[in-house]
Amino acid sequence: xxxxxxxxxxxxxxxxxxxxxxxxxxxxxxxxxxxxxxxxxxxxxxxxxxxxxxxxxxxxxxxxxxxxxxxxxxxxxxxxxxxxxxxxxxxxxxxxxxxxxxxxxxxxxxxxxxxxxxxxxxxxxxxxxxxxxxxxxxxxxxxxxxxxxxxxxx
Amino acid sequence: xxxxxxxxxxxxxxxxxxxxxxxxxxxxxxxxxxxxxxxxxxxxxxxxxxxxxxxxxxxxxxxxxxxxxxxxxxxxxxxxxxxxxxxxxxxxxxxxxxxxxxxxxxxxxxxxxxxxxxxxxxxxxxxxxxxxxxxxxxxxxxxxxxxxxxxxxxxxxxxxxxxxxxxxxxxxxxxxxxxxxxxxxxxxxxxxxxxxxxxxxxxxxxxxxxxxxxxxxxxxxxxxxxxxxxxxxxxxxxxxxxxxxxxxxxxxxxxxxxxxxxxxxxxxxxxxxxxxxxxxxxxxxxxxxxxxxxxxxxxxxxxxxxxxxxxxxxxxxxxxxxxxxxxxxxxxxxxxxxxxxxxxxxxxxxxxxxxxxxxxxxxxxxxxxxxxxxxxxxxxxxxxxxxxxxxxxxxxxxxxxxxxxxxxxxxxxxxxxxxxxxxxxxxxxxxxxxxxxxxxxxxxxxxxxxxxxxxxxxxxxxxxxxxxxxxxxxxxxxxxxxxxxxxxxxxxxxxxxxxxxxxxxxxxxxxxxxxxxxxxxxxxxxxxxxxxxxxxxxxxxxxxxxxxxxxxxxxxxxxxxxxxxxxxxxxxxxxxxxxxxxxxxxxxxxxxxxxxxxxxxxxxxxxxxxxxxxxxxxxxxxxxxxxxxxxxxxxxxx
Numbered sequence: 026x027x028x029x030x031x032x033x034x035x036x037x038x039x040x041x042x043x044x045x046x047x048x049x050x051x052x053x054x055x056x057x058x059x060x061x062x063x064x065x066x067x068x069x070x071x072x073x074x075x076x077x078x079x080x081x082x083x084x085x086x087x088x089x090x091x092x093x094x095x096x097x098x099x100x101x102x103x104x105x106x107x108x109x110x111x112x113x114x115x116x117x118x119x120x121x122x123x124x125x126x127x128x129x130x131x132x133x134x135x136x137x138x139x140x141x142x143x144x145x146x147x148x149x150x151x152x153x154x155x156x157x158x159x160x161x162x163x164x165x166x167x168x169x170x171x172x173x174x175x176x177x178x179x
Numbered sequence: 180x181x182x183x184x185x186x187x188x189x190x191x192x193x194x195x196x197x198x199x200x201x202x203x204x205x206x207x208x209x210x211x212x213x214x215x216x217x218x219x220x221x222x223x224x225x226x227x228x229x230x231x232x233x234x235x236x237x238x239x240x241x242x243x244x245x246x247x248x249x250x251x252x253x254x255x256x257x258x259x260x261x262x263x264x265x266x267x268x269x270x271x272x273x274x275x276x277x278x279x280x281x282x283x284x285x286x287x288x289x290x291x292x293x294x295x296x297x298x299x300x301x302x303x304x305x306x307x308x309x310x311x312x313x314x315x316x317x318x319x320x321x322x323x324x325x326x327x328x329x330x331x332x333x334x335x336x337x338x339x340x341x342x343x344x345x346x347x348x349x350x351x352x353x354x355x356x357x358x359x360x361x362x363x364x365x366x367x368x369x370x371x372x373x374x375x376x377x378x379x380x381x382x383x384x385x386x387x388x389x390x391x392x393x394x395x396x397x398x399x400x401x402x403x404x405x406x407x408x409x410x411x412x413x414x415x416x417x418x419x420x421x422x423x424x425x426x427x428x429x430x431x432x433x434x435x436x437x438x439x440x441x442x443x444x445x446x447x448x449x450x451x452x453x454x455x456x457x458x459x460x461x462x463x464x465x466x467x468x469x470x471x472x473x474x475x476x477x478x479x480x481x482x483x484x485x486x487x488x489x490x491x492x493x494x495x496x497x498x499x500x501x502x503x504x505x506x507x508x509x510x511x512x513x514x515x516x517x518x519x520x521x522x523x524x525x526x527x528x529x530x531x532x533x534x535x536x537x538x539x540x541x542x543x544x545x546x547x548x549x550x551x552x553x554x555x556x557x558x559x560x561x562x563x564x565x566x567x568x569x570x571x572x573x574x575x576x577x578x579x580x581x582x583x584x585x586x587x588x589x590x591x592x593x594x595x596x597x598x599x600x601x602x603x604x605x606x607x608x609x610x611x612x613x614x615x616x617x618x619x620x621x622x623x624x625x626x627x628x629x630x631x632x633x634x635x636x637x638x639x640x641x642x643x644x645x646x647x648x649x650x651x652x653x654x655x656x657x658x659x660x661x662x663x664x665x666x667x668x669x670x671x672x673x674x675x676x677x678x679x680x681x682x683x684x685x686x687x688x689x690x691x692x693x694x695x696x697x698x699x700x701x702x703x704x705x706x707x708x709x710x711x712x713x714x715x716x717x718x719x720x721x722x723x724x725x726x727x728x729x730x731x732x733x734x735x736x737x738x739x740x741x742x743x744x745x746x747x748x749x750x751x752x753x754x755x756x757x758x759x760x761x762x763x764x765x766x767x768x769x770x771x772x773x774x775x776x777x778x779x780x781x782x783x784x785x786x787x788x789x790x791x792x793x794x795x796x797x798x799x800x801x802x803x804x805x806x807x808x809x810x811x812x813x814x815x816x817x
Binding site for chain 1: 392446572603
């Protein structure tokens with residue numbers, strides 16, 4: 026049995042210890058907001074927060090995630106400034122990559138509350154969006170940054 | 180909201196069935212920012228697209244696939260504009276397969292070819308208006324009032340003397356009202372929603388991670404299946420050993436299916452590990468040694484020979500031969516994967532008497548029918564449930580129904596619920612692709628730099644050959660999609676020849692976002708720039724002069740140029756380019772500002788787009804689609 030702390034809740038899961046965290050989150054915990062896109066840590070769809078940092082859950086064996094605080098898209102509050110900004114700027118298209126994008130943006134703003142365009146591009150370049158929502162992602166991060174903790178402007 | 184409880188999807192389905200709404204086969208999509216549903220019955224079902232509940236919430240049945248293009252919001256706007264319902268109390272469900280939900284342009288249920296909004300524009304508004312009139316009649320009857328004294332607004336019927344009643348309270352009685360034979364649609368000037376930038380109804384579910392895509396479907400006892408696809412297109416298994424793969428904990432069964440070897444396991448990771456340990460010997464196949472360099476080489480030779488004529492105007496050969504200035508260029512664009520962010524997948528629950536399929540598809544009727552054919556069932560015994568699509572771009576409307584057929588073949592072997600998943604590598608390596616195209620194009624100028632002759636030879640596989648679309652789309656040896664955007668170039672050129680070679684090869688090809696236009700616009704507009712340069716003319720002015728009879732092309736061309744500041748100085752090292760094209764009734768011009776660094780790397784600094792798509796519904800979605808199209812195009816060209 027492996028013990029996980031996901032979105033503030035403790036879970037005991039019976040899985041092979043080398044299973045990527047991604048598949049445990051999706052299949053065992055039923056939190057399907059964390060997406061599979063490549064399985065190689067290239068596309069960013071599976072991004073979760075581990076100890077506040079954006080990590081690729083497809084690249085972390087579940088045994089190595091024990092004892093760490095994991096936050097998935099479902100654990101980011103609905104009124105979080107980043108989520109509010111995502112709605113205000115109407116970022117989503119197909120939506121598959123957006124949970125990973127949002128998690129990366131949350132981590133970025135924690136580290137740099139007032140990021141420049143270059144900061145955003147650097148932090149977000151590992152999150153691929155086939156619909157091409159990059160421009161609105163940039164807007165949304167700026168929108169979120171303008172009102173930290175207070176919600177985005179709508 | 181009172182009366183709202185959190186329910187799981189399964190509970191919602193069960194509840195809805197009990198509530199007399201009929202079994203809801205579509206996906207429940209919350210319009211609010213919680214996965215919440217009223218548990219009230221929906222007694223008023225005026226037509227196949229609308230249900231009204233006791234609580235005043237309305238459910239719209241969405242018959243086009245939502246893959247990011249915003250169709251679910253646009254279609255909801257069409258209904259809501261006439262229904263006069265409360266925009267904050269709307270639920271969306273994806274339609275089951277039924278002829279009533281057919282795409283009017285296809286005669287089958289499906290999404291593609293930029294047909295969603297315009298084909299539904301009148302139908303859905305009429306559905307909304309008809310339901311509204313029934314609600315008004317019900318209210319008037321209850322009040323013993325004249326319907327002419329009643330109007331509908333924001334989910335209520337209001338009498339001119341001030342009393343009003345919520346749609347929910349009217350639902351039961353409205354169901355007993357006669358369906359109006361004719362309804363009057365609102366004049367554009369009185370629209371409240373249409374042509375206004377509306378927030379998407381699917382965004383809250385998507386950003387909170389609760390929108391259900393195909394890959395997110397879970398069923399009791401579900402096995403996850405990965406297929407070992409052949410290393411060469413069309414390859415067949417000669418023999419295989421599964422001892423090592425079977426020993427992986429979690430691997431339940433390994434079976435051969437027509438498309439390869441299927442490894443079924445309790446989860447993705449076990450199936451993935453098992454698949455890697457398979458020992459498979461593949462048959463040699465006809466196309467085994469072919470590579471893209473050889474294909475392009477063969478196509479280049481073909482491009483030097485006359486093809487099947489798609490268009491001939493004037494005397495192009497003679498005119499080209501006699502030109503004062505003649506120039507030619509060759510263009511080759513590679514096979515391209517659609518690379519949807521959500522890898523392909525399909526979930527099947529096959530029972531003796533029927534089958535349920537959950538899939539993010541653009542091609543409901545054909546996928547359902549193909550599954551029935553493979554299983555020996557009647558089409559109506561197969562219930563296909565459309566989920567959200569994590570990207571489509573044409574790939575999820577496969578003319579051979581590949582990802583659905585494979586999944587039902589696996590289900591037939593395993594006799595338990597299966598979710599067949601393509602890994603990213605499968606998605607890229609196992610087809611289908613936009614074809615590789617080889618274009619040879621020549622132009623002739625007269626002594627004043629006027630474009631007198633245009634000769635364009637196109638070489639590439641037909642995406643329609645061998646599909647059910649072939650009889651419609653291939654006429655006189657010309658696949659209309661191979662030459663769209665090239666045959667119909669808008670420029671006033673007196674002598675034109677466009678011809679086509681459609682070699683047959685074993686590489687699986689399929690439509691890709693914007694289909695023939697994606698490569699033909701690139702080739703035509705790139706070459707036209709070469710011609711303008713050779714003529715010593717400004718590329719904007721050169722185009723504008725050739726488009727004097729094409730007001731919509733000219734309109735977007737001028738607007739893009741104006742907004743981009745065409746002709747104004749740019750920083751050193753940055754240059755501008757301009758292009759214009761029409762596809763599927765929309766006219767678009769782009770001005771691109773780009774630079775090339777010392778290593779030849781192209782960087783795009785700014786793109787200014789002008790679009791004339793005629794009547795529009797949600798302008799913010801159109802802006803989003805233009806942004807999306809620019810990014811998609813850059814992914815193919817840089």
